[in-house]
Amino acid sequence: MLELSGVDAHYGATQVLRGIDIQVPVSSVVALLGPNGAGKTTLLRVASGLLKPTRGRMSIDGVDVTGAAPHQLVDKGLCLVPEGRGIFGSLTVRENLVLCSRRGGEKEAIERAVDAFPRLGERLDQVSRTMSGGEQQMLALSRAYIQRPRFVLLDEVSMGLAPKIVDEIFEFLARLAQEGTALLLVEQYVTRALAAADYVYLLNRGQVGFAGEPSQLDADALAEHYVGAGQ
Numbered sequence: 668m669l670e671l672s673g674v675d676a677h678y679g680a681t682q683v684l685r686g687i688d689i690q691v692p693v694s695s696v697v698a699l700l701g702p703n704g705a706g707k708t709t710l711l712r713v714a715s716g717l718l719k720p721t722r723g724r725m726s727i728d729g730v731d732v733t734g735a736a737p738h739q740l741v742d743k744g745l746c747l748v749p750e751g752r753g754i755f756g757s758l759t760v761r762e763n764l765v766l767c768s769r770r771g772g773e774k775e776a777i778e779r780a781v782d783a784f785p786r787l788g789e790r791l792d793q794v795s796r797t798m799s800g801g802e803q804q805m806l807a808l809s810r811a812y813i814q815r816p817r818f819v820l821l822d823e824v825s826m827g828l829a830p831k832i833v834d835e836i837f838e839f840l841a842r843l844a845q846e847g848t849a850l851l852l853v854e855q856y857v858t859r860a861l862a863a864a865d866y867v868y869l870l871n872r873g874q875v876g877f878a879g880e881p882s883q884l885d886a887d888a889l890a891e892h893y894v895g896a897g898q
């Protein structure tokens with residue numbers, strides 16, 4: 668389990684997260700929702716070690732990892748798929764996959780990626796920035812997948828993609844969770860996130876405003892969190 672307790676985070680003097688308590692159990696899909704500027708991306712940055720919390724604690728399976736560097740968290744099985752995807756646009760699909768595979772494991776890594784998203788198999792030698800947005804997102808997800816992570820943090824994976832592609836991506840995420848990976852999903856597409864999630868946190872102005880199962884969150888409560896955010 669990945670756990671953040673009592674986490675505060677700042678950018679300079681500005682406090683962005685306040686007393687965040689979040690748990691991401693193994694094999695679960697946890698959705699992190701909330702209006703623009705609520706602090707969702709910042710929370711993923713803290714959880715992946717890119718931003719140090721100013722207060723609070725983070726642990727993986729009960730082991731304290733507060734303040735650990737990103738590569739140390741990667742070693743512990745954590746993987747971030749950032750907004751904007753984090754792929755190397757000037758490299759081919761194959762090169763992008765090889766770069767995140769183990770030495771000697773390149774062939775297996777490519778096979779695993781193509782198994783997850785067959786259409787990548789038709790595009791292995793294509794320069795990745797020339798692919799469609801959906802294909803680039805598939806490449807980003809398969810880069811995470813071939814590393815067999817235990818926890819995947821996903822920032823807005825459905826952003827700007829056609830509904831059919833989003834379906835395919837959410838099917839893949841469900842499969843990832845079934846295989847035992849825990850997912851922390853930041854998503855603007857609320858309905859889809861709620862359909863996929865076992866547990867939901869709603870962030871509002873840097874605080875957790877709601878934590879519970881999707882079925883506990885009715886339309887009124889959702890509207891209150893989004894509209895009441897004072898944007």
Ligand SMILES: Nc1ncnc2c1ncn2[C@@H]1O[C@H](COP(=O)(O)OP(=O)(O)OP(=O)(O)O)[C@@H](O)[C@H]1O
Pocket residue numbers: 678681683701702703704705706707708709710
């Ligand atoms: N590098 C930064 N320096 C200073 N302030 C920042 C920085 N990054 C984000 N912020 C501020 O922190 C707050 C939270 O931003 P964050 O990106 O975490 O929100 P979010 O919930 O992910 O929003 P969105 O849904 O719009 O992506 C915002 O007020 C934002 O302006």
